[in-house]
Amino acid sequence: MYDNYEKRLCLFLDILGFSSLVKTMECSTVHEVVSDIKHTLKSNKEFMSKIGSEPIATTFSDCIVLSIATKESYVESAANILVTATVRMLQDTYLNQSIALRGGMSYGELYHARDAVFGPAMIRAYELESQFADWPRVIFDKTVIDHLSNKGGLLSIGFTDYGDGFWGVDCLNRVEDILNVEVHNLFDSDVARAALEKLCQIRDITQNKLTGSYGNPKVYSKYLKLDARIYSLMKKFGQVPALFE
Incomplete structure (x- = not known):
């Protein structure tokens, strides 16, 4: 055919x-x-x-x-x-x-x-x-x-x-969508807290990826850009300690 x-x-x-x-x-x-x-x-x-x-x-x-x-x-x-x-x-x-x-x-x-x-x-x-x-x-x-x-x-x-x-x-888009809504309630809900926890988990996984890709700049650069995206969201939603601002 x-x-x-x-x-x-x-x-x-x-x-x-x-x-x-x-x-x-x-x-x-x-x-x-x-x-x-x-x-x-x-x-x-x-x-x-x-x-x-x-x-x-x-x-x-x-x-x-x-x-x-x-x-x-x-x-x-x-x-x-x-x-x-x-x-x-x-x-x-x-x-x-x-x-x-x-x-x-x-x-x-x-x-x-x-x-x-x-x-x-x-x-x-x-x-x-x-x-x-x-x-x-x-x-x-x-x-x-x-x-x-x-x-x-x-x-x-x-x-x-x-x-x-x-x-x-x-x-990060699902987390970002939830937090864009929950920020108006100051993240005072189980849904917001779960989203913030996932954001922190994604950050931790990415930090481990960066550590594990030491000596491999091609891979390291990929996770570095993801890490920058994570940081931008944490800053947007007030989750970055003042010490790191």
Whole structure:
């Protein structure tokens, strides 16, 4: 049967430190890590029924490609659910397994089936990941941004203007969204306290990553940029002791 490109929303992810993961863990453990990431990304069935499309996920080496077929008129809705799932996955994977990911998201022509995945949308998503997502974050191509009516965020998740020409999400967006609301109540709620605790946990994991990557400037620089993002949030929400201001 002759196959054509489809219009698909494409997420390309790279697992940072995957080589070390493979060297230090059993095959079954590595497989479980990758499977958990894919499952989290594919877990929201409610939206899929609305657009009539199931996500397809393909793994090769240290990369995961996930895509959803969607018409132009549904790109914003598709991006909403995919970004929301991505943010949840980025945070949970970092907090629970200390595994960081980076990636790119684009929209365009793509062939994605069991036997292969290729096309302009994947090439662009890969370029974003490999050339510009220089620390653990997922950045959006203009083909995604152009379909978003509210440039301040999606329906269920905010995203970040990183100030370097890219917008995207990272393992801190869920925490930031909660604290942006709870700051008005002076963080006097269980939800706020849980979010602040997660922020501190992410900081501690990142500090350990920095210590562990001593002598490897390429990896160290990635976590240093994530650390700067963490510090900016802690300062924004008044969690930096005066001594360190």
